[in-house]
Amino acid sequence: MLFNQMGRLDLGHTDAALYALRMRTEFNRILGVDSKMVGPQEIKQLVPSMSLREGLSYPILGALYHPPCGVIRHDAVVWGFGRGADRGGAELHPFTEVTAIDRANGRVTGVQTTRGFVGAEIVLNATAGWSSEVARLAGVDLPITTHPLQAMVTEPLKPFLDKTISSANLHAYVYQTDRGEVVIGGGVDPYPSYSMRSALLPMEQLAGHTLEMFPCLSKVKVLRQWAGLCDMTPDYAPIMGPVDGLDGFIVSCGWGSWGFKAAPAAGKNIASLIATGETPDLIRPFRLSRFHEGKLVNERAAAPAAAIH
Ligand SMILES: Cc1cc2nc3c(=O)[nH]c(=O)nc-3n(C[C@H](O)[C@H](O)[C@H](O)COP(=O)(O)OP(=O)(O)OC[C@H]3O[C@@H](n4cnc5c(N)ncnc54)[C@H](O)[C@@H]3O)c2cc1C
Structure with missing residues (x-):
């Protein structure tokens, strides 16, 4: 490590990149995640078909290796959740668009849909890319693009x-x-x-x-x-929880950078919130009001390939 005259860490581009990777590796390990840093030799052994760009600009100097990593078949996951919800007594209504959210006395009373009105004391907005438009139907602004x-x-x-x-x-x-x-x-x-x-x-x-x-x-x-x-979302973390000023309206959205991987944990905690009216501690930091309170959850590194640059 090199320090400049101000005593600050002063690294070249390459050292800085490796340092950042090392920081992320060690942070993962502190959290009990099985990952490690590997250099070009080990990368070549693990992925012989990959070019390490030796002698070219931006050669590959290191990587974060996470051996238990796997690929989940996302449609099978959705089928599994669908069957589980059905077994638990939930009704699924595909091809049914919510066109308005009815409210009275500061709380939601139901949703208007393309197939009629559904009365509801609690409405959960989990409509991903459309969530800001759907929230607007309830007069709620979400900081989502x-x-x-x-x-x-x-x-x-x-x-x-x-x-x-x-x-x-x-x-x-x-x-x-x-x-x-x-x-x-x-x-x-x-x-x-x-x-x-x-x-x-x-x-x-x-x-x-x-x-x-x-x-x-x-x-x-x-x-x-x-x-x-x-x-x-502005801090790349999802938004989960109730909405101040509109009782019965709950959001679970902003999953664009985390993707669907946290869906089981999110679903379980949102279900608990709906059943008890209490926000579980695990999802409390992700409340909508964090954007007004200045308590952002910086998750820019969560999906490095998906971040906007
Ligand atoms: C090309 C691509 C690749 C991706 N790759 C990955 C990946 O590799 N790994 C990963 O973890 N994630 C990935 N993702 C992200 C992941 O798919 C999403 O984050 C995840 O599906 C969001 O889940 P959700 O339940 O919040 O919303 P969704 O699964 O999108 O469900 C939202 C639902 O709301 C419905 N809806 C919208 N408006 C209304 C309305 N007015 N009334 C009623 N219903 C409405 C929609 O029809 C939809 O069914 C990828 C996404 C894309 C587009």
């Missing part, structure tokens, strides 16, 4: 990659599915929009960044590309 996020998939290849690679510098992640397709994704589009159309520019950028890591994919065809909406 909605950004498209695009991903793509290549034609199937023989197995060559059994790790998920995510580059915070290139804003790209790459992994191979059990069907052999290579899934490629990155950060959200840099502008807010509700468009769910795939676009050429993000595809070109993702392809370019992927080829920097895996030049061996240069002749591989992209099979399909898709886009969805991400609900981004």
Whole structure:
């Protein structure tokens, strides 16, 4: 470590990047997360197909390796939750849009939908990219911007990659599915929009960044590309809990950077809030009022490939 005349840490770009990675590794370990830093030699052994860019600009000097990492099949997760909710007696009404939220005397009384009115003492807004629009139906402002996020998939290849690679510098992640397709994704589009159309520019950028890591994919065809909406908050952390000034209105949104991984914990704690009226300690820091209180939860590093830069 080097210190300047002011006694402050003074590192070059490369040292600073490695230092930041080391900080993150040690922080993970303090929290009991099984991850470690690896250098170029070990990276080459773990992912032989990846270019370490030796002799080029921005060579790969280190990585954070998380051995228990895995890929979850997200649609199967949703089916599982759907079946569980059904078994527990919940009614699911697909293709039913909430068009208005009725209120009286400072509390919600129900929702108007495209298939009629549903009376409710508690309304949970968990509508992701649309959550700020839906909150507006209840007269509530959410500090959420909605950004498209695009991903793509290549034609199937023989197995060559059994790790998920995510580059915070290139804003790209790459992994191979059990069907052999290579899934490629990155950060959200840099502008807010509700468009769910795939676009050429993000595809070109993702392809370019992927080829920097895996030049061996240069002749591989992209099979399909898709886009969805991400609900981004100013501090990159979700918003969970009741809304001051409107009894019975609860939000669970702003999951655009964390993704769906925390859904089980969020669901359990939100269910507890609905059942007891008490906000569980685990989700209290994520309350909406934190933005007025200046008590932000800085989670910018939570999804390095998805952060807006
Ligand atoms: C391309 C892409 C790749 C991603 N990759 C990952 C990844 O690798 N890992 C990860 O963890 N996360 C990933 N995510 C993010 C993850 O998908 C989301 O964060 C997660 O699905 C959000 O869950 P949710 O329950 O909050 O909302 P959603 O699952 O989006 O559900 C919101 C629901 O609200 C409904 N709705 C909206 N408006 C209304 C209305 N007016 N009335 C009634 N219903 C309404 C919508 O139809 C939708 O069904 C990705 C997202 C995209 C777009």
